[in-house]
Every structure is written in C-alpha cells, then in structure tokens.
Amino acid sequence: MKFFNLLQKELKELINAQMIMGFVLVMVLFFVLSSVMTDTISEAVKQEYNITISDQDDTEFTRNMLSELEKDGNHIRRIDTEGDDYAAFLKDNDLKGLVIIPKGFTESIESSDKPEIISIISMKSASMMSNLNTENSGTIEVLRKYISDSYSENLGISDDDIEFMEKPVTITEKTVVNDRWADVSASSVTGRIMLQSAILPIIIFILIIMTSQMLVNAIATEKIDKTLETLLSAPVSRTAIIGAKMLAAAIVAMLQAVVYTVGFSTLMAKSMFSVSGDMMSNMETMSDEVTNAMSEATGSLMSVSEGMTRLGLSLSIADYLLVGVQLFLTILICLSVSIMLGALVNDSKSSQTIMLPLMMAAMIPYFISLFADVNSMPMALRVLIYAIPFTHTFTAMPNLMFGHNGVFWFGIIYQLLFFLVCMFFALKLFNSDKILTVSLNFGQKSKLRKNQKQYTDE
Amino acid sequence: MEKVLEVKGLSKQYAKVLAADKVSFDISPGEIFALIGPNGAGKTTTIRMISTLLTPTDGDAIVAGYSIKKDPAKVRESITYLPDEAGAYKTMTGIGYLKFMAGLFTSDPKQMNEYIERAKSINGLGERLNDKIGSYSRGMIRKLLLSRAVMNRPKLAILDEPTSGLDVLNAIEIRKTIKRLAAEEKMSFLLSSHNMLEIEFVSDRVGIIAKGHLLVTGATAELKERYNAENLEEVFERVVKDNEIL
Ligand SMILES: Nc1ncnc2c1ncn2[C@@H]1O[C@H](COP(=O)(O)OP(=O)(O)O)[C@@H](O)[C@H]1O
Numbered sequence: 010m011k012f013f014n015l016l017q018k019e020l021k022e023l024i025n026a027q028m029i030m031g032f033v034l035v036m037v038l039f040f041v042l043s044s045v046m047t048d049t050i051s052e053a054v055k056q057e058y059n060i061t062i063s064d065q066d067d068t069e070f071t072r073n074m075l076s077e078l079e080k081d082g083n084h085i086r087r088i089d090t091e092g093d094d095y096a097a098f099l100k101d102n103d104l105k106g107l108v109i110i111p112k113g114f115t116e117s118i119e120s121s122d123k124p125e126i127i128s129i130i131s132m133k134s135a136s137m138m139s140n141l142n143t144e145n146s147g148t149i150e151v152l153r154k155y156i157s158d159s160y161s162e163n164l165g166i167s168d169d170d171i172e173f174m175e176k177p178v179t180i181t182e183k184t185v186v187n188d189r190w191a192d193v194s195a196s197s198v199t200g201r202i203m204l205q206s207a208i209l210p211i212i213i214f215i216l217i218i219m220t221s222q223m224l225v226n227a228i229a230t231e232k233i234d235k236t237l238e239t240l241l242s243a244p245v246s247r248t249a250i251i252g253a254k255m256l257a258a259a260i261v262a263m264l265q266a267v268v269y270t271v272g273f274s275t276l277m278a279k280s281m282f283s284v285s286g287d288m289m290s291n292m293e294t295m296s297d298e299v300t301n302a303m304s305e306a307t308g309s310l311m312s313v314s315e316g317m318t319r320l321g322l323s324l325s326i327a328d329y330l331l332v333g334v335q336l337f338l339t340i341l342i343c344l345s346v347s348i349m350l351g352a353l354v355n356d357s358k359s360s361q362t363i364m365l366p367l368m369m370a371a372m373i374p375y376f377i378s379l380f381a382d383v384n385s386m387p388m389a390l391r392v393l394i395y396a397i398p399f400t401h402t403f404t405a406m407p408n409l410m411f412g413h414n415g416v417f418w419f420g421i422i423y424q425l426l427f428f429l430v431c432m433f434f435a436l437k438l439f440n441s442d443k444i445l446t447v448s449l450n451f452g453q454k455s456k457l458r459k460n461q462k463q464y465t466d467e
Numbered sequence: 468m469e470k471v472l473e474v475k476g477l478s479k480q481y482a483k484v485l486a487a488d489k490v491s492f493d494i495s496p497g498e499i500f501a502l503i504g505p506n507g508a509g510k511t512t513t514i515r516m517i518s519t520l521l522t523p524t525d526g527d528a529i530v531a532g533y534s535i536k537k538d539p540a541k542v543r544e545s546i547t548y549l550p551d552e553a554g555a556y557k558t559m560t561g562i563g564y565l566k567f568m569a570g571l572f573t574s575d576p577k578q579m580n581e582y583i584e585r586a587k588s589i590n591g592l593g594e595r596l597n598d599k600i601g602s603y604s605r606g607m608i609r610k611l612l613l614s615r616a617v618m619n620r621p622k623l624a625i626l627d628e629p630t631s632g633l634d635v636l637n638a639i640e641i642r643k644t645i646k647r648l649a650a651e652e653k654m655s656f657l658l659s660s661h662n663m664l665e666i667e668f669v670s671d672r673v674g675i676i677a678k679g680h681l682l683v684t685g686a687t688a689e690l691k692e693r694y695n696a697e698n699l700e701e702v703f704e705r706v707v708k709d710n711e712i713l
C-alpha cells in the first residue's frame with residue numbers, strides 16, 4: 010500500500026511535460042531521419058534512370074547512339090554545353106552528374122582510336138547516401154556497351170568474342186556464414202543487415218541515456234530539494250523507496266522502448282517497402298545488370314532475403330525474445346548505476362556532469378558496433394570493450410545472427426552479475442548515511458564551505 | 468512523566484570535522500526545545516542523527532522509548548522531520564503532496580483523510596492547495612511543510628531552522644502555530660535556529676551549541692538570569708567566552 014503510494018508518485022513525477030517533449034523530439038528525429046533516407050535513396054534510384062548527356066560532338070553516330078539508348082527505356086536529358094567549365098555546367102543546369110560526349114568522339118571511333126567520354130560528378134560531401142545520387146557509372150556502362158557493339162560491327166568481331174575478352178572469367182558470388190552458404194553476394198547481405206539493425210542500436214542508445222538521465226535527475230532533485238531526507242525519515246522501508254523509483258523508471262523506459270520500436274519499425278518498414286523494394290532490387294539489378302549484363306551471370310543470383318534465410322541470418326521469435334531480455338537487463342543496469350550516480354549529486358549542475366561516464370559507456374560500444382566487429386578485434390581490446398556491460402546489448406543481435414551464441418550467453422550472465430553487484434551497492438548506499446553525506450562537487454564551492462563563510466561573516 | 472527524547476552523549480565525526488561532541492539533552496512531552504548556535508555549530512548534524520538519517524559515531528538517543536541505533540524503524544514511526552531549507556515536489560499540488568505524505572504514515576484511508584483535514588486547517592492555504600507547489604512562495608511552502616510535519620500528531624516533531632529565510636510575518640505565523648500546537652495539543656518539538664533573538668519567543672528550553680559542543684541547556688528565563696543577560700544573544704556571547712570556544 011505504501012509502496013503503491015510511492016510508485017504512483019514516482020510515475021507522476023517522471024511522466025511530465027519534459028519527458029513527453031523528449032519523447033516527441035525523438036519521434037520527430039526518427040521520422041526525419043527515415044524520410045531523409047527514403048528520399049535520398051529513392052531519388053538516387055530515380056537518378057539512375059535519368060541520364061543527363063551533353064552531346065558536344067553532335068554527329069549522326071552520337072545522335073543514333075542516344076536515340077538507341079532511349080529506345081531501350083532510358084530517359085535521356087540532353088543539354089548543350091560548350092568548352093570545359095565543368096562546374097558551371099552542373100551549376101547552371103542544377104545537376105549532380107553529367108556525361109559529356111566531347112568533340113571528335115565520332116572521329117576517334119571511325120579512325121579506330123580509343124574515343125573519350127567525360128564523366129562529371131559533383132561531390133558535396135563524403136556521406137554514403139549523398140554520393141548515391143551522383144553515380145554516372147550506369148550511363149557510362151550503357152554507352153560503353155553501345156560503343157563496343159558498334160566496334161564489333163565495324164571490325165567484324167562477334168558479340169561473344171567481345172564478351173569473352175572483357176570478362177574472360179565468370180564470377181559467381183556465394184556467401185558463407187559458419188557452415189552454410191548461399192548464392193548472394195556478401196555486400197548485399199551486409200547492406201540488408203545494416204538497414205535492418207540500424208533500428209536497434211539507436212533505440213538502445215536513446216534508452217540508456219534517457220533512462221539514466223531520468224533517474225539521476227529524479228534522485229538529484231530529491232536531494233537538492235531535501236525531499237529525500239523527508240522520505241528517508243518517514244516510516245517506510247528504504248528498499249521500498251528505491252524499489253518504487255526503479256520500477257517507475259523501468260516502466261517508463263519499457264513504454265518508450267515499445268513505442269520507439271513499433272514507431273521506428275513502421276517507419277522503416279514503410280521506407281523499406283518503398284525503398285528497399287526499389288532500392289535493393291535496383292541497386293542489385295542496376296549494378297549487376299550493368300556490370301554483369303554482358304556476362305549473363307545474373308541468372309543464378311537468388312534474392313537477398315532468400316539468401317539470408319538460407320544462411321541462417323534471420324532471427325527467430327526466440328532470438329527476438331532473448332534480445333528483449335538483454336534489453337531489460339540493460340535497463341536494470343542503467344537504473345542501478347543511476348541510483349548511485351544520483352546520490353552523488355548535490356546541485357543541478359553536477360547532475361549533467363555525472364552522466365558523462367554513463368554516456369561514454371553507451372557511446373563507445375554504440376559507435377564500435379556501427380563501424381567494427383568486436384569479435385574480430387585483438388584479444389586485449391575485445392576484453393576491454395566487452396567489459397563495458399552495454400557492449401553486449403549492442404552486439405546481441407549480430408552475435409545471435411552469426412551464431413556466436415557463447416559470446417551472447419556470456420553477455421547475459423555478465424550483465425546479470427553486473428546488475429546484481431550494482432544493486433547491492435545501491436541498496437547499501439541507501440541503507441547507510443552515505444546517501445546524504447557523499448558528494449562530488451566538481452570544484453564548485455560546496456555547501457559546507459558556504460556555511461562556514463556565513464559563520465565567519467556573522 | 469517519561470521523556471519524549473533522551474540524547475545521551477551523541478557524537479558525529481565526519482572525515483575531518485567532529486561535528487557533534489558528546490551532545491546530551493532531553494525533551495519532555497509538550498515541550499518546545501531549541502538547539503541554538505551559529506552556522507556550522509552542529510545543529511543539523513545532531514538533528515539528523517536523532518532523525519535516523521545519520522549514524523552516530525558514538526552515543527545514542529532514545530525517542531519515545533526506542534533507540535535510534537537499534538530501532539531506527541520504530542523511531543521513524545514516532546517522529547516527523549522537516550529539513551532545513553526543505554522544498555517539496557514542485558509538480559505536485561499542495562493537496563497532492565499532503566495526500567502522498569499522509570500515505571507514508573498510514574495505510575488506513577479514514578486516518579489518511581483525518582491527517583489531510585488537519586493539515587489543511589493548520590496551514591490555512593485554502594484554495595491555493597489546488598495549485599502546483601512550483602507556484603508557491605517560500606512562506607507558503609514552509610506552512611505546507613509544517614502542517615505536514617504535524618498532521619499525524621507525532622510524538623516528536625523535529626524542525627530544522629523552521630523560520631530561516633522567511634519574512635517577519637511568515638516567521639511569526641510559523642512560531643505561533645508551533646506554540647499553539649504545544650500548548651493546546653501537548654505536542655513536543657525539537658527546533659534549531661541560528662537566530663537567537665527570535666527563538667526566545669517560541670521555545671520553553673534551549674541548548675546552546677558551538678563547534679559541536681552543547682555548552683548549556685536551560686529555560687530561557689533561567690539562562691538570562693544566570694548570565695545576567697538581556698536576551699539569548701548575550702547569553703550566547705557569555706557562554707562562549709566562559710568556555711573559550713571561539
Ligand atoms: N556531510 C558532511 N561531511 C563533512 N562535514 C560536514 C558534513 N555536514 C556538515 N559537516 C560539517 O560539520 C559541521 C557542523 O555542520 P552542521 O551540523 O550542518 O551545522 P549547523 O546545522 O549548526 O549549521 C560543520 O563544520 C560542517 O562543515
């Protein structure tokens with residue numbers, strides 16, 4: 010009954026305007042992020058079809074070449090350019106990429122010289138997504154094919170000969186995961202996993218930070234306002250006091266986790282549908298079609314999702330449950346650590362500073378999981394990174410996917426132990442007078458010194 | 468009559484400071500006792516030990532028959548504590564706060580209602596109780612907290628600097644309330660104050676504390692006579708000189 014009273018109060022304190030604001034902010038962020046991704050990708054896909062060509066040579070041969078290309082279903086936009094002020098061409102026509110057929114092109118072909126095609130790409134940033142837009146390779150490949158066709162006609166060489174010369178060997182890509190294999194390229198599998206599991210790390214990261222900040226603030230405010238002293242002198246058990254605080258924070262965190270997961274995966278699903286449906290097939294057919302068009306090797310490739318199932322890379326319901334359990338453990342660790350950190354705070358400024366270690370403990374494994382594989386790092390580094398309990402949460406999904414079950418279970422046990430140890434110390438802290446006497450002041454004037462100053466003033 | 472509080476040689480050694488050095492005094496039912504002394508004298512430390520928030524490094528205190536060392540849970544059932552410069556949950560309404568606090572002292576809904584009604588009649592905040600505490604003035608918060616501290620008629624209400632930081636009118640109101648509750652309802656109070664002039668109006672007996680030492684205890688009138696002083700401030704000055712404390 011008294012516990013319920015406490016829990017109710019903690020929940021009311023946590024679910025306030027500030028929390029709802031943060032909630033909305035994160036959702037907006039997700040939304041913007043996913044629609045930016047959708048937009049750039051679908052734009053990139055569209056751009057691949059839209060070939061912009063400036064035909065400076067303008068001969069019968071080039072005109073024929075372009076109209077042939079159009080017959081094949083390519084949308085060609087022609088623009089007129091003169092000279093070599095390439096930057097101005099892009100700027101004036103608002104283009105990201107342009108292919109120029111320079112003067113003398115037809116002459117070169119007729120005299121059997123190697124003709125030249127100029128490919129111009131505007132580079133605005135080094136980001137992967139933004140450079141998707143500016144691929145001219147599709148256009149060039151199509152041109153190359155047309156030109157080699159006309160050469161073969163001129164020189165009387167058969168298509169087969171050319172194909173053989175260009176690709177003397179057929180490369181069939183297979184990917185092996187543990188002891189299974191499938192007819193998919195490793196790069197397309199990586200692409201799919203990246204997209205799929207981009208969701209989880211972001212959610213984990215946000216959850217760790219928000220949950221911890223929530224509880225640290227809750228305890229710090231009680232310390233600063235001295236409502237904590239009032240609570241601790243009331244006839245309720247201290248375990249009930251911490252229990253209520255932790256449970257309330259856990260409920261709010263889980264609520265957020267569910268909403269974020271559902272919200273974000275619907276958004277992702279939407280963009281996957283519009284993009285991946287397009288993009289995955291396009292990226293693949295595009296590059297494959299274009300680069301492999303002549304090799305005819307495309308026929309044997311299976312779809313990426315089919316391939317992933319074959320490789321054992323899709324997660325079962327049980328796997329998702331395990332990931333859920335780990336997420337719960339992670340939140341428990343956050344809560345027990347935050348309780349202790351909150352106890353160290355004596356003023357509102359230090360409640361931000363005190364978050365730093367937790368922030369780092371979440372940030373390091375987050376970025377590492379994005380850019381590197383912990384399991385293939387040198388032993389010492391791996392131990393160091395896996396010593397951060399949150400690392401196991403970030404690596405849970407890939408570890409389950411790739412069958413590193415040992416590492417996964419070690420992670421669960423490690424996190425459980427870590428939580429129990431933290432909880433033990435948190436309870437100890439609350440049951441002793443340390444909760445009121447420990448403090449970190451980060452070099453600021455402490456309350457005690459202020460008191461003494463007043464004393465000498467009087 | 469049995470004492471509500473017996474403090475026996477209570478000491479607290481912090482890392483560097485000996486904040487309370489063998490402090491002993493007692494309080495009878497219906498009595499208002501005030502610990503007076505300058506800032507940093509050890510009043511809050513002593514009060515927190517009695518409120519079971521700090522563990523003494525030596526000595527003991529018996530509250531309503533229970534030892535703060537052996538039976539802290541029982542002690543908490545007999546006291547209420549109002550910390551120095553305390554605030555309340557800003558997002559709660561005044562009435563919400565009273566309900567929450569009442570729920571910590573009893574699980575019986577009828578009794579809870581009694582507590583809340585009593586607090587309402589004591590703090591006189593009326594309609595403002597429906598507003599968020601964040602919108603309250605200092606004086607209003609103090610009145611709310613005082614009414615909360617006495618709503619369940621504890622055997623001993625412990626109030627650390629109950630009037631500090633308040634304007635004169637609010638301070639007078641708080642003092643009047645404390646006096647009335649002791650006189651009419653025989654409640655016992657342990658107060659502290661660094662304002663020695665003001666405390667004369669409230670307390671029956673005072674203890675003068677400086678640098679962790681409780682130097683003298685006695686009724687206000689008796690002390691003034693003993694030290695041939697006009698007021699408690701002068702008493703303090705002489706006591707400190709006699710003991711060569713400062
Ligand atoms: N948590 C603490 N850690 C170390 N020293 C403290 C702590 N709290 C108070 N003190 C010191 O103990 C002495 C008494 O402080 P306090 O009991 O707060 O005095 P008062 O309430 O009379 O102003 C002061 O010198 C103060 O600096």
Ligand SMILES: [Mg+2]
Pocket residue numbers: 507510511512551627
């Ligand atoms: Mg004090």
